[in-house]
Amino acid sequence: MLDQNGPTPVNLVATVRAILPSLTPAAQGIARLILDDPALVARSTITEFSAAAGTSEATIVRTARALGFAGYSQLRFALAGAVARQAPERLVPGDLGPDDPLTDVIAKVARAESEALADTAAQLNPDRLGLVVEAVAGARRVDVYGIGASGLVAGDMAQKLMRIGLPGHSFTDAHLALTSAALVRAGDVAVGVSCTGETPDVLAPMGVARKAGATTVAITNNPRSALAELADHVLVSAGRETAFRPGALASRISQLLIVDCIFVGVAQRTFETSEAALRATRDALGDFLADTRRRGR
Incomplete structure (x- = not known):
């Protein structure tokens, strides 16, 4: 069960990722946008985010509530806190690609492991x-x-x-x-x-x-x-x-x-x-x- 005040900025992205499989298809699309570019969501009004996501404002509000927030404003505020506290690459660990050189593989895998420990803690x-x-x-x-x-x-x-x-x-x-x-x-x-x-x-x-x-x-x-x-x-x-x-x-x-x-x-x-x-x-x-x-x- 999520905290009634919503996830903290420190564990927000980890929380979104954790509950993503349990969300509706529409909410999953919004959650993936949050994971892909939390800074964009943090600086967007609900109208701007609705246009970027290609979905209704009501769906965005329902998704914010599913994530444990009272509404979009609270979600946006928490994302702004997360972006301010952590570097962008920390929020979005890069997935491995088929053509990634081994230097990138080492860096991405190592970062994923360290982030997993930090987010779990x-x-x-x-x-x-x-x-x-x-x-x-x-x-x-x-x-x-x-x-x-x-x-x-x-x-x-x-x-x-x-x-x-x-x-x-x-x-x-x-x-x-x-x-x-x-x-x-x-x-x-x-x-x-x-x-x-x-x-x-x-x-x-x-x-x-x-x-x-x-x-x-x-x-x-x-x-x-x-x-x-x-x-x-x-x-x-x-x-x-x-x-x-x-x-x-x-x-x-x-x-x-x-x-x-x-x-x-x-x-x-x-x-x-x-x-x-x-x-x-x-x-x-x-x-x-x-x-x-x-x-x-």
Whole structure:
């Protein structure tokens, strides 16, 4: 759910990008214009913007409200703040083209990753994160569901929790995920990871886990997605995928930032047991590597 006062200038563009898939076709066209040239929108009256967009003023007002603003004036003011605070290239990260030289590829990919981290941090609500940390720290078990690139994030979260002695399990197979979800109960936590928030193989076990009484958490780019509807707590990531970068690092790294924040928060809440668990696992791995090196001599 968006803040009733609308997104802040810092995370406005990230918010527009996140909810774009859930907008109507007409509103999506307006949102893309905002993403393509926020400075143009910021300096345009609603009549000027209506002419540039080729749509009615009423549609523009409805889009502004869908983005969390009372009207176009508030949207325009927020965009002006965003433009003033950030360089134009920061607001519109260039998509990769088929003829881009590798120097441009490096620059654009690196910028996309750094912006994904900054945008995710800007819109990550500490209070909401705290509720997730509290639920995970006190959980009997934690299931994490993710498919494809998001499955890598699910595995990372489960591995991190295991290192501090919490029973975390990741599932990238829908059948196994459903089997596990059917056995959760109140006090357990189920985490669904999906960039779009519409992945059927994640939605199905999340729905089962919710019915079984688990606390449900969504890590997604789209706060208005079906996954978000199934979640008690929604943590919004800000990475975006493009034609040349499906499952892009920017999407994964923004999700991984959220996972790391959850992990550190849980480790803080359970410091004594977490520290002992980290020391024990570190020692076990160290002993194994030392034995391996000795046998290799």
